[in-house]
Amino acid sequence: xxxxxxxxxxxxxxxxxxxxxxxxxxxxxxxxxxxxxxxxxxxxxxxxxxxxxxxxxxxxxxxxxxxxxxxxxxxxxxxxxxxxxxxxxxxxxxxxxxxxxxxxxxxxxxxxxxxxxxxxxxxxxxxxxxxxxxxxxxxxxxxxxxxxxxxxxxxxxxxxxxxxxxxxxxxxxxxxxxxxxxxxxxxxxxxxxxxxxxxxxxxxxxxxxxxxxxxxxxxxxxxxxxxxxxxxxxxxxxxxxxxxxxxxxxxxxxxxxxxxxxxxxxxxxxxxxxxxxxxxxxxxxxxxxxxxxxxxxxxxxxxxxxxxxxxxxxxxxxxxxxxxxxxxxxxxxxxxxxxxxxxxxxxxxxxxxxxxxxxxxxxxxxxxxxxxxxxxxxxxxxxxxxxxxxxxxxxxxxxxxxx
Amino acid sequence: xxxxxxxxxxxxxxxxxxxxxxxxxxxxxxxxxxxxxxxxxxxxxxxxxxxxxxxxxxxxxxxxxxxxxxxxxxxxxxxxxxxxxxxxxxxxxxxxxxxxxxxxxxxxxxxxxxxxxxxxxxxxxxxxxxxxxxxxxxxxxxxxxxxxxxxxxxxxxxxxxxxxxxxxxxxxxxxxxxxxxxxxxxxxxxxxxxxxxxxxxxxxxxxxxxxxxxxxxxxxxxxxxxxxxxxxxxxxxxxxxxxxxxxxxxxxxxxxxxxxxxxxxxxxxxxxxxxxxxxxxxxxxxxxxxxxxxxxxxxxxxxxxxxxxxxxxxxxxxxxxxxxxxxxxxxxxxxxxxxxxxxxxxxxxxxxxxxxxxxxxxxxxxxxxxxxxxxxxxxxxxxxxxxxxxxxxxxxxxxxxxx
Numbered sequence: 001x002x003x004x005x006x007x008x009x010x011x012x013x014x015x016x017x018x019x020x021x022x023x024x025x026x027x028x029x030x031x032x033x034x035x036x037x038x039x040x041x042x043x044x045x046x047x048x049x050x051x052x053x054x055x056x057x058x059x060x061x062x063x064x065x066x067x068x069x070x071x072x073x074x075x076x077x078x079x080x081x082x083x084x085x086x087x088x089x090x091x092x093x094x095x096x097x098x099x100x101x102x103x104x105x106x107x108x109x110x111x112x113x114x115x116x117x118x119x120x121x122x123x124x125x126x127x128x129x130x131x132x133x134x135x136x137x138x139x140x141x142x143x144x145x146x147x148x149x150x151x152x153x154x155x156x157x158x159x160x161x162x163x164x165x166x167x168x169x170x171x172x173x174x175x176x177x178x179x180x181x182x183x184x185x186x187x188x189x190x191x192x193x194x195x196x197x198x199x200x201x202x203x204x205x206x207x208x209x210x211x212x213x214x215x216x217x218x219x220x221x222x223x224x225x226x227x228x229x230x231x232x233x234x235x236x237x238x239x240x241x242x243x244x245x246x247x248x249x250x251x252x253x254x255x256x257x258x259x260x261x262x263x264x265x266x267x268x269x270x271x272x273x274x275x276x277x278x279x280x281x282x283x284x285x286x287x288x289x290x291x292x293x294x295x296x297x298x299x300x301x302x303x304x305x306x307x308x309x310x311x312x313x314x315x316x317x318x319x320x321x322x323x324x325x326x327x328x329x330x331x332x333x334x335x336x337x338x339x340x341x342x343x344x345x346x347x348x349x350x351x352x353x354x355x356x357x358x359x360x361x362x363x364x365x366x367x368x369x370x371x372x373x374x375x376x377x378x379x380x381x382x383x384x385x386x387x388x389x390x391x392x393x394x395x396x397x398x399x400x401x402x403x
Numbered sequence: 404x405x406x407x408x409x410x411x412x413x414x415x416x417x418x419x420x421x422x423x424x425x426x427x428x429x430x431x432x433x434x435x436x437x438x439x440x441x442x443x444x445x446x447x448x449x450x451x452x453x454x455x456x457x458x459x460x461x462x463x464x465x466x467x468x469x470x471x472x473x474x475x476x477x478x479x480x481x482x483x484x485x486x487x488x489x490x491x492x493x494x495x496x497x498x499x500x501x502x503x504x505x506x507x508x509x510x511x512x513x514x515x516x517x518x519x520x521x522x523x524x525x526x527x528x529x530x531x532x533x534x535x536x537x538x539x540x541x542x543x544x545x546x547x548x549x550x551x552x553x554x555x556x557x558x559x560x561x562x563x564x565x566x567x568x569x570x571x572x573x574x575x576x577x578x579x580x581x582x583x584x585x586x587x588x589x590x591x592x593x594x595x596x597x598x599x600x601x602x603x604x605x606x607x608x609x610x611x612x613x614x615x616x617x618x619x620x621x622x623x624x625x626x627x628x629x630x631x632x633x634x635x636x637x638x639x640x641x642x643x644x645x646x647x648x649x650x651x652x653x654x655x656x657x658x659x660x661x662x663x664x665x666x667x668x669x670x671x672x673x674x675x676x677x678x679x680x681x682x683x684x685x686x687x688x689x690x691x692x693x694x695x696x697x698x699x700x701x702x703x704x705x706x707x708x709x710x711x712x713x714x715x716x717x718x719x720x721x722x723x724x725x726x727x728x729x730x731x732x733x734x735x736x737x738x739x740x741x742x743x744x745x746x747x748x749x750x751x752x753x754x755x756x757x758x759x760x761x762x763x764x765x766x767x768x769x770x771x772x773x774x775x776x777x778x779x780x781x782x783x784x785x786x787x788x789x790x791x792x793x794x795x796x797x798x799x800x801x802x803x804x805x806x
Contacts, residue, residue: 009608009640011663015579017528023672029482050474058477062465071453074461074652079432110513110656114678121549122423142676146524176418205412237412249477251683253513260414269426273545275517279682280654 019126019148027365028138031350035359041391043378044359046186048334049309052302053249057294058285064292065284073284079272080264081108081256082280085287089256098232099240104261107268108278110253112216115241116143118257118270119177119212124149129175133161135366135375137186137214140179151368158328160185160192163199170207178204178211182230183218184333187366187377191331194227201234211238216246216255217333219299222307224331236260244286246334247299252282306334306381312388313380320396322403327378334381337363339374344402346376352398358391422529422551430768431541434753438762444794446781447762449589451737452712455705456652460697461688468687476687482675483667484511484659485683488690492659501635502643507664510671511681513656515619518644519546521660521673522580522615527552532578536564538769538778540589540617543582554771561731563588563595566602573610581607581614585633586621587736590769590780594734597630604637614641619649619658622702624735625710639663647689649737650702655685709737709784715791716783723799725806730781737784740766742777747805749779755801761794 028046035042065073080086083103090101109115116139124130126148132140134153144151152173154165161180169175178200182192192200204211213230231238243255257267271277289295310330317327317338324341340346346362353359363375383391431449438445468476483489486506493504512518519542527533529551535543537556547554555576557568564583572578581603585595595603607614616633634641646658660670674680692698713733720730720741727744743749749765756762766778786794 009611009638011613011639011666013611014526014613014666016525016666016669020525020669020673023669023676025668025672026675029675047479050478053474053477055469055474055477059466059469063462066458066462071456071458071652074456074458074654075453076450076648076653110678110682113676117677122419123417125420139676139679146673146676208412208416210414210417235412236414245479249474250479251477253678253680253682263414263417263419265428266419266423266426269428270423270549272429272432273426273516273542273549274520274677275513275656276542277656279513279656279685281685282682 019146023146026138026142028361031359031361034354040354040357040359041383041387041394042359043380043383043391044361045379045382046334047379047382048246048250049305049381052305054294054298057289058249061285061289062281064288065281068288069284073281075280077277077280077283079268079277081106081278082283082287085283088287088290089258093258097229099229099258101258102261104264105258107257107259107264107271108283109255109257109271110275110278111245111250112214112241112243112255113139113143114274115255115257116140116212116214118267118274119239120144120147120149121270122266123176123210129173131166131169131173131175131178131209132368133180133185134368135187135363135372136179136368137181138365140214141368153368156188156190158190160190160196161200163196163203166200167203170203170209175209178209179214180211180230181214181217183215184220184330184335186217186333187335187361187363188337189328189330189333189335190337191227197228197230197233201230201237204234204237212241213238214241216243219247220303220306220334221332222303222310231258247295247302248286248289252279252286254278254282254286303332306332309380309388310336312385313378313392316389316392320393322396322400324403325399334379336378336380338376338378340376340399341403342374344399345373347373349398349402353395356394356398358394360395422549426549429541429545431764434762434764437757443757443760443762444786444790444797445762446783446786446794447764448782448785449737450782450785451649451653452708452784455708457697457701460692461652464688464692465684467691468684471691472687476684478683480680480683480686482671482680484509484681485686485690488686491690491693492661496661500632502632502661504661505664507667508661510660510662510667510674511686512658512660512674513678513681514648514653515617515644515646515658516542516546517677518658518660519543519615519617521670521677522642523547523550523552524673525669526579526613532576534569534572534576534578534581534612535771536583536588537771538590538766538775539582539771540584541768543617544771556771559591559593561593563593563599564603566599566606569603570606573606573612578612581612582617583614583633584617584620586618587623587733587738589620589736590738590764590766591740592731592733592736592738593740594630600631600633600636604633604640607637607640615644616641617644619646620736622650623706623709623737625706625713626734634661650698650705651689651692655682655689657681657685657689706735709735712783712791713739715788716781716795719792719795723796725799725803727806728802737782739781739783741779741781743779743802744806745777747802748776750776752801752805756798759797759801761797763798
């Protein structure tokens, strides 16, 4: 019996779920395509600097995992993640961060993005509000958009989210979640101050709204005092998302959540039907890597390297950018944030910048309502020193000309 | 300012999305806990036999990936997956399976479970129907349940899904998807015959309903002629899900989808907001492993090993089980399926079986409507030969006594 391979099959007519059909592909990924053209100096990427990935140690960790755990290290594993690693992460949260934790609080995920996704999925019904900083991490918006979330936003100052703005929004929209990147935020580089953290926790407790503290950058502090984490202040009102992507290597796709034990079984169910569990071998590798005490010097190395890059970019901005443009001065992380004079569009400027072979991400995608037309994000951690000097010079000239 | 860690925070009062709160944890995982008690002979697991994982070759593949690709092999990667691996898988689909494919048809996923999840997410709106075999893979039901799918089911015979039953259900319920495990199905071990495949494709084309062919076991054929895949027959009407979990090692969490190019960008968006992309290092490892020609002998080795296990279990069943019980005789895969006499409950029998230190998974979870009370699944690939002989003997005695 022969079936004709005819034109009846038209996958474009398949009934894709409406909210998926309407999802936009990431604007940032589009910008990245343009900015990866040869000869373009790119401040656009969201990547860590891959020259810092400890390849020999990762190879060692893999070999050690295979030697010690043999085939178990590539067999199916628990949906929550392997027990020794969860124990170790719980112990470190307890001892180093003052977050009383046990193995029951930890769920291993495939990068912090999956943590956001799991939280969104567990909480968001269509139309629910989420309170975010303004601007906020665009990958979180992408994950939340899928669930047809709505946003209420609170502006930030140099100390993070403005509490009274947040309170107004909470009273008006009764959001289901508070989403924050409390440390060296993507995109702004702003870190929340200690007092602000206490105030945000108090607000969350008052209205019983979980805080999702998305924290990929917290360990990359190169200036200033360590600040207590939101979870160490707020306890069970906070779900902390962490990852090895920025301090070790993102391609392992390994992160973890630390949340109230009573809620973890919901997250576990979501994890289970999403992908059963996170890579077993990646978990054993990281366990061995951590146990061998290799993480601390690695974090120190990255932080020093990024500090130098950040300082150089700040110096170059000071030298090359005209009065009327301002920028943040981060104490850590990968990014800083520029505000151009109010009437200048960073989106329109990008085409001219690309002509001069320099690229960045304009601010718009980071604002849930598409605001921030005069803002842009610069990644200081991946370009070379020479690229930073030359790229900021070109941008500065361009802005001068446009003023 | 000190915040009291008071009782106001009660995460059990957090408003978990209703359809998540109602999700059940996997019954099978509960059975697995019981059956992993010491001394219990377990036919309950869904795992491949880990003595067959090629640990030296996997270590070699990791070392080679690090050597060749250096830090790129643990950097962020494209959401669809690294290009050389997608090219290779497309080429193999074209040459070995007669499925004309290019890099644009392939999306790398974190195991076939994530493939199911992505398809479900892209297609299912609450209340939509999915046509499945009866029984079907329980992990797919879990993924679909999250999206509040409904099911319409068609019974199988030894040649797979019954086409007239399927047609009836399609006309009655207008399902959005047809979900099948066409090769050595989990749970029954049944494989769809060639003619049946053509008929199913014809049916799908007639109503323009995508077929999701979940195919983790197809390469583990130890008897009979190779059968053309549904995708080689149906082309664009079929989305094929494949994985390295059963032929190599599940803990790498690596699988792939092969679907119409015009639909892949929807899947890509879903993948992107789920976890950005699948482990980069796992993809480079597998690429090197495949390029070195190591997969073919590995598949041969597994198939021979599983054949011997299957044959031994069939012999033991023949010898020990009473007339009135029947079972499937798989040509591949990991499982076979037993029907007890009609009035006997496999669920009730399990407690007595556990008392005699032997375990299986009863059929109920595999039926969307909770039917199949007299059925059970046996995994023949993980127990030792002695365990197969002894475990089937104990089960046979028990069934005798209960008749």
